[in-house]
Amino acid sequence: MKTVLNTIKxxxxxFPLILRVxxxxxxxxxxMHFLGILWQFINPLLQVGVYWFVFGVGIRNGVPIEGTPFFIWLLVGLIPWFFISPTIVQGSNSIYSKINLVSKMKFPVSILPSITIMSNIFGFLITLLILAVVMIVYGIPVNIYILQLPYYLVCLFMLLYSITIFTSTISALIRDFQLLVQTSMRLLFFMTPILWSVNEFPERYHTIIQLNPFAYIVNGFRDSLLNSTWFYEDWRTTLYFWSLTILILFLGALLHENYKNKFVDYL
Incomplete structure (x- = not known):
């Protein structure tokens, strides 16, 4: 546990160094791009448009989900995923891609995944503002449940760091693992309730779906912005999420501590 606390510390x-880098x-x-940072928003917007047209117009014929217009329902699920997926893929490669640089100076290697998270968080926050504008245009009311959104943001950041400190360490040691991460994120996109609702599945499958920690995040965003559910109402899922997150963080921090001085040997 001391290792985990030192890593978090x-x-x-x-943090100032993380922010600057x-x-x-x-x-x-x-x-070197003509449109510059706008590409952080153009790519997600294009993907949202394709998913909305294929699944919302083509497959669902515009039928709302749980009383919410499908476009809004889809957008609330996609926005956190557009932050989660590239952050994990890039974060899992963060140590390997910079190990030659940091090995030549005294540098806290454990902050490299945090730098990746922070690099992507700027676009994520702006897309949240865009979501707020779209919800106002659609006339979606803001209720008291939005107060728990910061809680789910903390859950999101903790989960991302726990996963990336774990995967970045393994990827630096075993390069094939990076390809496994990329493939896994593509599969998890369809296994996470982003394009579909958990309620569309028989109840006996709900427990299996909830084993996916990303489902907790996506459902949490929808509970905060669209539904009327507090996070503590499903305390079993909440307990499972935090137990899993802390376990991954513990394993990642322990693995990182054991190999942080040996990464160069594996290049």
């Missing part, structure tokens, strides 16, 4: 201690990476990523 480093994230707070080096993340800002630099965000600017440099799109520096």
């Amino acid at each position: 480093q994230q707070f201690l080096y 993340a800002l630099y990476e965000t600017k440099s990523k799109y520096q």
